[in-house]
Amino acid sequence: MKKALSRNAGFFFVAPWVIGFIVFTVIPLFQALYLGFTDSNSITAPNFVGFQNYIDLFHDEDFLSSLSLTVWYAIFAVPLGIAASLSLAALLNCKIRGVYLFRTILYLPAVVSGVSIALLWRWILDKDMGLLNMLLARIGIQGPGWLSNPNWVLPSYILIALWGAGGGILTYLAGLQDVPRSLYEAADLDGAGWFEKFVKITVPMLTPVIFYNLIMGIVGAFRKFSDAYIIGGAGNQGRFYMVYLYQNAFNYFKMGYATAMAWILFLIILVLSLLVFKSSNLWVFYNAEIEKGKKKSKRAPHGKEGGLY
Template sequence: MRSKRNVGYFYISPWIIGFFVFTVAPLIFAFYVGLTEWDTFNKPKYIGFGNYLDLIQDEDFRKSLWVTIKFAIISVPLGIATSMLIAILVNTKVRGVYFFRTALYLPAIVSGVSISLLWKWILDTDFGLINLLLSKVGIAPLGWLTDGSLVMPSYLLMALWGAGGGMLTYLAGLQDIPGHLYEAAEIDGANAFQKFKHITLTMLTPVIFYNLIMGIVGSMRKFGDAYIIGGAENEGRFYMIYLYENAFKFFKMGYATAMAWVLFVIIMLLTLLAMKSSSAWVYYESEVSTKKKKKVR
């Protein structure tokens, strides 16, 4: 028995070694770096929790955190609702529906850099496509990226455009809903809204929960398009942008690592909060079946 166990350990040893070398060791090192003052050129100087105390007094840190949280609060629910709506629209048996599904999903597979450059042109004050269309109806050009009050709406518009990426999970969830539920609801006299509320929305709650978690993580780690596009009055300076600047522009690696740990804690707390609340609104048919069996017994 012991020899079989040893053989098993031998076969999984590459994964174990890789886990400790590429996951555990970097985490330990990152925790240490967060407690130091290090410019990556000289030897790290241990300063304890000095970096974390400096974060509290850093106005740029608070600004970037607020910009990121504000974006997450609006973009995550907006993305969930839009993706679900798109999935419902393409979950029909009409001619050409596969073309629309493909077209709507394309933003999720196109290179992020190329999309960012495209949107930078679309939002350009002088030559942008949006301002060109607005001028056709007599609206003066808007400074989408040069006016601080319009920077956040610009990023929300980009997030809305990419909502087709979450369409597939909702589409899979919609096609997994048993048709007899709708038939029974029709017999009981339920209208379209009632069927959507009590059947479609309820059966999609596990998918909504999944996209909620992924949306929280993605919005809090926003970097690519924000790094390329930017925005006036630091309204496009998201948390990850400021972290990147501290690490590779100001060479404050210890400070940047402390920021990374703070972000990790924030995302973990938000995820745990979402998971804790899931028992109140997420419907799992398997759990309901198990509870029914226990009651019968």
């Protein structure tokens, strides 16, 4: 009797979450799936059109250009962002005077509103009155039209992404704190330099953190919206995938079309995430695996099996 009461009490306490999950997640998910097969405009009753939205998408030049822009942005911004965050974290892991101040300054972009960042960079990258071109003019360099020249729009957004690389510093710093000091001490005894220690100790020990940031970076790159919507760019060069999706849904009132775009985006992110997860066995190393390798290395005769380096 007591077990039955305790079980019923457990169901009672989790019921609000279950109801909320069904009402606000499961039902809208199936509604969105249905809308993708209709000509919904959010005003009149939707009509079922089958796969027509998905067929039309791949004949839509604007859709293909926005997808291409987003893919190219992800190709450059994600690895460069990871490299920048990791390098900054390695520098900020040193025990130097004022390191906590530097950590705070570099992390600030992660806590500032995306709208504020967009407005700031729209001024910085202005062709005539922008801060960046004014600084370049002081050293005799004619700055380009960052947002007015189609060839410079994508590099401008990559620059903005690198400026915000400080957001990943915390995770890398946490990972660096977990790297055993004994590994670096052993490397010093073997005469390893700082670069060799970074490549053969620091990076392998941080691969779980790199893996996490890679997944989050891919998702963030394909969902880029706020700054792209506010800043824009020459022609359609600043129209990322999510911006075009928003325009279809709320400017053109093509909700069914936009929902189909959302499902394609979901599939793209899902496939890329699965590929990263599948490849993780080849390059992600966890502490337990490394400790196992160290024990195996210690048991092997000297010179027959490589050590840490």
